[in-house]
Amino acid sequence: MNVLKQLKQYYWKDRHLLFISIVCLMCSTALGLVYPHLLRFLIDDVIKKEQFEWVPYLALLVVGVVAVKASFAYIHGFTGGRLGNRVAFSLRNALYEKLQVLSFQYYDRAKTGDLMSRLTADLEGIRQFIGFGFAQLLNVFLMFIFGSIMMFTMDWKLTLVTFVTMPFLVFTALRLERRIHPEFRSIRQANSNLTTAVQENINGVRTVKSFAREPYEVEKFAVRNGEFKESNISLSHTWAKFFPMLELLSSVCVAILLTTGGMFVINGSMTLGELVAFFSFIWYIIAPMRDIGFHINNYTQSKASGERVLEILNQYVHVKDKDTAVALRHEDVKGSIRFDHVTFAYPDKQPALTDFNLEAPAGSVIGLLGGTGSGKSTVIQLILRAYNIKEGRITLDGKDIRDVTVESLRQQVALVFQETFLFSSTIRNNISYGRKDVSDEEIVRAAKLAKAHDFIMELPLGYDTIVGERGMGLSGGQKQRIAIARALIKDPKILILDDATSAVDMETEHEIQAGFQELMKGRTTFIIAHRISSLKHADEIVVLDGGRIIQRGTHEQLLRQAGHYFETYKIQYSDHPDFAEQKEERRVAN
Numbered sequence: 193m194n195v196l197k198q199l200k201q202y203y204w205k206d207r208h209l210l211f212i213s214i215v216c217l218m219c220s221t222a223l224g225l226v227y228p229h230l231l232r233f234l235i236d237d238v239i240k241k242e243q244f245e246w247v248p249y250l251a252l253l254v255v256g257v258v259a260v261k262a263s264f265a266y267i268h269g270f271t272g273g274r275l276g277n278r279v280a281f282s283l284r285n286a287l288y289e290k291l292q293v294l295s296f297q298y299y300d301r302a303k304t305g306d307l308m309s310r311l312t313a314d315l316e317g318i319r320q321f322i323g324f325g326f327a328q329l330l331n332v333f334l335m336f337i338f339g340s341i342m343m344f345t346m347d348w349k350l351t352l353v354t355f356v357t358m359p360f361l362v363f364t365a366l367r368l369e370r371r372i373h374p375e376f377r378s379i380r381q382a383n384s385n386l387t388t389a390v391q392e393n394i395n396g397v398r399t400v401k402s403f404a405r406e407p408y409e410v411e412k413f414a415v416r417n418g419e420f421k422e423s424n425i426s427l428s429h430t431w432a433k434f435f436p437m438l439e440l441l442s443s444v445c446v447a448i449l450l451t452t453g454g455m456f457v458i459n460g461s462m463t464l465g466e467l468v469a470f471f472s473f474i475w476y477i478i479a480p481m482r483d484i485g486f487h488i489n490n491y492t493q494s495k496a497s498g499e500r501v502l503e504i505l506n507q508y509v510h511v512k513d514k515d516t517a518v519a520l521r522h523e524d525v526k527g528s529i530r531f532d533h534v535t536f537a538y539p540d541k542q543p544a545l546t547d548f549n550l551e552a553p554a555g556s557v558i559g560l561l562g563g564t565g566s567g568k569s570t571v572i573q574l575i576l577r578a579y580n581i582k583e584g585r586i587t588l589d590g591k592d593i594r595d596v597t598v599e600s601l602r603q604q605v606a607l608v609f610q611e612t613f614l615f616s617s618t619i620r621n622n623i624s625y626g627r628k629d630v631s632d633e634e635i636v637r638a639a640k641l642a643k644a645h646d647f648i649m650e651l652p653l654g655y656d657t658i659v660g661e662r663g664m665g666l667s668g669g670q671k672q673r674i675a676i677a678r679a680l681i682k683d684p685k686i687l688i689l690d691d692a693t694s695a696v697d698m699e700t701e702h703e704i705q706a707g708f709q710e711l712m713k714g715r716t717t718f719i720i721a722h723r724i725s726s727l728k729h730a731d732e733i734v735v736l737d738g739g740r741i742i743q744r745g746t747h748e749q750l751l752r753q754a755g756h757y758f759e760t761y762k763i764q765y766s767d768h769p770d771f772a773e774q775k776e777e778r779r780v781a782n
């Protein structure tokens with residue numbers, strides 16, 4: 193019930209639907225109690241006393257009762273359906289909203305397939321339970337109470353005798369609940385593992401095919417599918433074990449009733465009509481007891497689902513605004529960034545940056561160079577406040593970035609990654625993604641600056657061409673140019689190019705960079721690149737190794753020093769005419 197309590201805010205606002213649904217189900221159940229009385233009347237007062245003129249009235253009454261009962265059932269179904277769907281709607285929105293605010297730290301470990309299964313299968317479980325399961329579970333108890341009251345008022349001795357197996361029935365039903373709950377949890381987990389396997393396989397289809405690893409993938413899927421099957425089989429085993437037991441215990445009740453009740457009728461302490469009515473009432477008790485397994489099943493399933501959904505909703509958000517955080521105004525931001533003795537480690541890892549210091553005045557260009565894993569991307573992530581730092585501070589125009597709202601901070605920054613993600617939408621929408629109101633002229637201007645306009649115009653639908661989620665039909669370089677245009681349109685104060693020109697050839701890189709020269713004016717730019725050609729115009733180049741700065745200076749200064757920068761230069765420019773000249777300059781300088 194704790195899960196239901198935690199989910200209260202999602203269904204409580206529609207409580208009128210819940211109440212109507214429950215009341216209607218109760219009324220429908222209560223009306224069912226009329227039948228046994230009608231039966232008793234038919235046998236004892238009509239058939240035995242040969243008052244057959246009552247039969248048509250009784251038949252009409254039954255039709256009337258059925259019609260009213262059906263109306264209540266309809267209202268129960270209608271309101272329950274509405275309630276379930278409304279709850280699912282608000283939960284789905286809440287989950288999606290939460291997914292937007294969860295920090296990078298969460299996504300570092302999250303599995304897409306798992307998240308998808310929580311947003312779909314688990315939500316469906318909750319919808320079913322809140323819409324119908326809850327009212328039905330309550331109805332089970334009501335049927336039991338109504339039925340027992342009726343039976344006790346008719347013949348309390350017979351009722352007591354009949355109820356002798358009830359404690360065993362309840363005990364078995366409760367044991368069943370305890371057993372199947374963990375099984376449902378493993379089914380849900382196995383289901384999400386299965387979804388993850390499919391999702392990763394589809395996402396990585398090119399890698400799978402290029403390594404000819406289809407058989408391995410099939411096997412991996414078969415293992416997970418096997419786990420899913422085993423969890424389901426284990427559940428049906430439990431079910432198969434318990435269900436006959438519940439059936440047996442309820443049949444014992446009926447047998448006791450028939451024997452004892454039969455004796456009562458024979459010795460005249462009960463009429464035949466009363467026994468028949470009693471026999472109908474006993475189903476009011478047995479049916480809920482026998483179905484309690486099904487309802488408990490339903491309840492435990494949705495409880496397991498609810499736990500998985502709540503796990504996301506209750507997930508801690510690492511990066512969030514302080515109460516005193518101020519929103520930056522775009523026009524006031526100049527863009528100077530400063531790292532002040534920053535040491536940062538990803539969770540459970542060695543520091544990715546150690547005592548990192550950097551001064552990037554507004555409008556300057558900072559180049560970051562270093563081997564794989566040296567910490568370049570981490571510098572960028574920290575500017576965006578993707579993670580919280582524990583030591584040191586990062587400031588924007590002198591303000592600690594923890595004192596400004598995350599949204600307004602990120603609005604000042606535009607990023608172009610090595611890997612471009614395009615949404616399955618038109619090229620126009622992909623370019624204008626970072627801003628709300630953008631004119632076509634601005635889109636074209638940005639595309640021209642990013643050298644994307646010409647190839648876009650060659651596409652059959654131009655800017656209205658729909659690209660797939662992986663930028664279907666576009667080359668790596670073309671995707672990247674769209675990403676560059678997307679960054680340009682944001683008119684950012686801080687521009688970050690994370691290996692942004694790695695997928696384009698040298699000539700295009702040169703062209704794009706010519707565009708960048710204009711773009712970079714008035715913006716602080718961080719360039720991560722492996723090519724010296726992308727960095728050499730930077731005002732300062734920082735060379736990183738193992739999270740520490742090992743060299744810093746301008747291109748010219750660094751070329752005059754022995755070290756990583758010059759070694760990289762040597763490798764990239766060894767067959768370039770400038771190289772001999774540079775070598776000579778260095779020799780003279782040394």
Ligand SMILES: Nc1ncnc2c1ncn2[C@@H]1O[C@H](COP(=O)(O)OP(=O)(O)OP(=O)(O)O)[C@@H](O)[C@H]1O
Nearest residue numbers: 300538541544562563564565566567568569570571
């Ligand atoms: N999300 C993450 N979670 C945990 N550790 C990470 C994460 N991202 C990076 N790291 C670790 O931090 C260190 C620095 O990584 P970073 O991505 O900053 O290097 P990089 O210089 O950008 O490398 P590359 O050129 O290969 O992209 C590495 O040891 C890396 O394994």
